Amino acid sequence: MSEKNVVLNPAKKNRRKIIRSIVQAIIVIFLAIILIRVVFLTEKRVEETVPLENKDGFIALSYFGVSRGESPKYVSKENLKKQLALLESQGYQTITQQDILDFYQKDKPLPEKALFLSFEDGRTDSSIFAQNIMEDLNYKATIFTYANKMDTRDNKFLKPKDLLLMEKSGYWELGSNGYRLTYINIFNNKGQSLGVIDENNVPNKTTIEYYNHYLMDFIRNQYMIPSETRQEMEKRIQKDYKLMQDIYEEELGEVPKAYAIMHSNSLYNNMDSLVERANNKEIKDKFKMHFNLELGAYNDADANLYNLSRLQVSPYWSTNHLMMKIRQASKQNVEFEVGDPKRAKEWSVMNGAAEYENNAITITSAPASEGRVILKETLPEQYNINFAFKGNVVGQQSIYLNYDEKNDSYIRVALIDNEIVVSEKTPESSVVEKGRFPLNEIKWNEEEYAFNKATVYNYQDTQKGSRIDKEEYPRNLTKTREFNIAVNKDKxxxxxxxxxxxxxxVNPDIQGSQIGFGAMFSTKETSHEQYADDIYDTFIEDILITDSNDRTLFTNQYTNFDKVKHKTMTFINSVVDFFIETF
Known part of the structure; x- marks a missing residue:
């Protein structure tokens, strides 16, 4: 067996390595330039001149983060774009922190529809995915940060150099959520004290029953008795604000003007008066304004600069949900998103708002009432209807069959908190429940969802066990339910x-010939949710109504081509999201 002689040429091999390294470096530099242009703002924002005649107040909106696609924790880039674009189209102009100070301290008017926009937690994704949207709308926002996140290696959070570059662009101002996100006085659902834990180190959140934030109370022992003196508490709180101040002054040159404490709604609201006094002193010493509340979107002319409110937008809200919230809080005239006008003409909106897009209808209820749409087309006595409800599990999603608007009669099949409830209403009578049927239990990822349990509590409370029924679900949990309903004259x-x-x-007195859909918030009372939302969205997809001969009477389903296109784009986006989240 002969061997082939191989002549090694180290010089040639080294040249190839050098060339490859140079090419790789060029590619990296090129990609870095693109990233900097896209993310870190080479264009400067141009201030617009708008009439200043508003002496009434402004709305304030806050987002916790922005994701590329759908997420239970953060608003999607697409939804953020839709929401802000609709606001801009209706004349909402973003205002600055200085505008707010001038409004309250100098009686300087604001734009007619003034909007204070903010993003909390200092997340990198907020900058990446919101930037182009803000440039397109010429909007300006405040990015709130935790000071201790700025000197970590966690790339989820913006670093000082990023923040300074963002501020320089004119599209961003800086704000603070404080020094840290840490919980104290934690008790699990077995009544066991877990002490003080940083947010990143919290164990299974579904077993955490009671907690408070680091600045919101004395640190207490397993019997909820203070384990520190008043002087120790004051020193601890002062130290936290001082640590925050030192980092901001060293890294950014100054402490931001605006503050948003965690958790909201606690300060000046039933918290320990000594702890409140310690916080109040530090806040007024270090900040010019404080967004302490998240009870509503509107701040009127009589609001306190250190007790301002912002509306924290939930990721699962539709665009019309946000607009309904703004109307509820401010009493301003707002227009709702309609979507496809051709689709909209097929339906009558009886209450609330509705958006029609592709194969879906989104119904948004008005506060504490039902949103309802009715198909204008009349149907025969016998037909079959297929559709899917895709709203949040906690809520009421309904279909109305044999609907008669004139006589106010119908059969209602409702999906309420994971139960099917069938009711009927005959002319000139009240609603009568015909049957209630529980559906199979829904499994959900404890890392993706969380109950809102921060509250005021004592030792006796902590020993009562879980405040959550085993069949209760978090309000941001969604579930698709596919329905097939065959309607006949008598059943x-x-x-x-x-x-x-x-x-x-079917009661023979119910003789309507239309169908409709409804959306309403759940009236279930929960002790762990202090501020349950009374506006609700339902999403109805892939409606298909056929007659007894299987002929299509109505549909909003995708065509075969559109279905393939939609599935392909969904797959591509999921792959991209996987690589973004993984690498």
Whole structure:
């Protein structure tokens, strides 16, 4: 067996390595330039001149973060764009921190529809995904940060050099959420004290029953008795603000003007008076304004600069949900997103708001009432309807069958808090429940969802066990339920997810010939939720109504081509999201 002689040429090999390294360096530099241009703002914002005649007040909106796609924790880039674009189209102009100071201290008017926009927690994704949107709308926002996140290696949070570059662009101002996000006086659902834990180190959040934030109380022992003296508490709180101040002054040159404490709604509201006094002194010494509340979107001319309110926008809200919230808080005239005007003409909106887009209808209720839409087309006595409800589990999503608007009669099949509830209403009578059928339990990821449990509590409270029923779900949990309903003259047959099948007899006095859909918040009382939302969205997809001969009477489903296109884009986006989140 002969061997082939291989002549090694180290010089040639080294040249190839050098060339490859140079090419790689050029590619890296090129990508870095693109990233800097996209993310870190080479264009400067141009201030617009607008009439200043508003002496009434302004709305304030806050987002915790922005994700590339759908997320239970952060608003998607697409939804953020829709929401802000609709606000801009209706004349909302962003205002600065100085505008707010001048409004309260110098009686200087604001734009007619003044908007203070902010993003909390200092997340990198907020900068990446919000930047282009803000440039397109010429909007300006405040980015609130935790001081101790700025000197970590965690790339999820913006660093000082990034923040200074953002501020220089004119699209951003800087604000503070304080020094840290740390919990104290933690108790689990077994009544066991867990002490003080940083947010990143909290164990299974679903077992945490009571907690408070680091600045909101004395540190207490397992019996909820203070384990520090008043002087020690004051020294601890002063130290936290001093640590924050030192980092901001060293890294940014100054402490931001605006502050948003964690957690909201606690200061000046039933917290320990000594702790409140210690915080109040530090806040007024170091900041010019304080967004302490998140109870509503509107701040009127009589609001306190150190007790301002902002609306924290939930990721699962539709665009119209946000607009409904703004109308509720400010009494301003707002217009709702309609979507496809051709689709909209097929339906009548009886209450609330509705958006029609592709294969989906989004119904948003008005506060504490039901949103309802009715299909204008009349239907025969016998038909079949298929559709999917995709709203939050905690809430009421309804379909109205044999609907008669004139006589106010119908059969209602409602999905309420993961139960099917069938009711009927005959002319000139009240609603009568015909049957209630629980659906299979929904499994959910404890890392993705959290209950809102921060509250005022004592030792006796901590020993009562979980405040949450085992069948209770977090309000941001969604679940798709597929319905197939066969309507006949004397009965309806209901199938849900091919698991639940029920036949319900139809009262002959109910003789309507239309169908409709409804959305309403859940009236379930929960002790751990202090401020449950009374506005609700339901999402109805892939409606198909056929007659007894299987002929299509109505549909908003995708065509085969559109379905393939939609699935392809969904797959591509999921792959991109995977690589972004993983690498």
């Amino acid at each position: 309806i047959m209901i199938d849900v997810d091919k698991v639940l099948s029920k036949t319900i007899q």
